[in-house]
Amino acid sequence: MGKIWTQEDVRQLLVDTGKRAGLDCSHVPVEISSKMEKTMGSFLFREKSGMITPHAFRFAEVLLSGIYAESVVRNVIIHEYAHFYANVRDQENHMHDEVFKSTCVMLGIPDHTYFKELIPPVKKKGYILVCSQCGGKVAVRRKIDAVEKILRMKVSRCCHAKIGYREGVY
Ligand SMILES: [Zn+2]
Ligand SMILES: [Zn+2]
Structure with missing residues (x-):
């Protein structure tokens, strides 16, 4: 069993990462969802007339449930911060492009998107x-x-x- 993460733990890691990177995200709400099945995390934003406005960070409940190693969960959370950083700084949706990847390197996390593999099979x-x-x-x-x-x-x-x-x- 890994560590069980509270919403506050997640928020704290995002805030700390924001301080480290120099782009604050403490005003962006953190949501935990029991309905996410296809992704572990996402950074939600609105894109309107060339402006990107952060909306929320959202993470799957299962990600925080203690079944994953702490380092894996950290990587997922910081990955979503990297989306925030790249998109908000440049006011451009970088998705998983080279700018996004270099942001991951700067933040010290892997630049690939392996998170689909983390999804446990859903029992029905x-x-x-x-x-x-x-x-x-x-x-x-x-x-x-x-x-x-x-x-x-x-x-x-x-x-x-x-x-x-x-x-x-x-
Ligand atoms: Zn991503
Ligand atoms: Zn029989």
């Missing part, structure tokens, strides 16, 4: 099909239609018995 509800004779697992299906079809058409391979099912998360 489904159905576990079991042999009614021995209780052994026969198959899993996400959709009830598919379950009903198997129940109608098939018997278990292990005991040639009827197949039953229960709900499960996997």
Whole structure:
């Protein structure tokens, strides 16, 4: 288990990084989201008539939950600060271009975006099909239609018995 991060811990790291880099971000709200599934962090901003206005830093709840090493979490947080820094300083959306990458180097973090790999597989509800004779697992299906079809058409391979099912998360 890694360290569990509070919102205040995240804010503090962003503020410290801002001091170090010379571009303050303490006015930008920090949000924690339980709904982020595809990214670990993002820097949200508005772009209007050539002006970039910071809106928020947002991080996935799972990132802060203690399952990742502290250094990994720091890198993700500072990565989002780097977006803030490059975009706000230049009033230009640099995305992951060379300016952004040199900002990462300046901040002492890797300049690649590997954060997709950090996403744990999302468990979803489904159905576990079991042999009614021995209780052994026969198959899993996400959709009830598919379950009903198997129940109608098939018997278990292990005991040639009827197949039953229960709900499960996997
Ligand atoms: Zn990024
Ligand atoms: Zn069986």
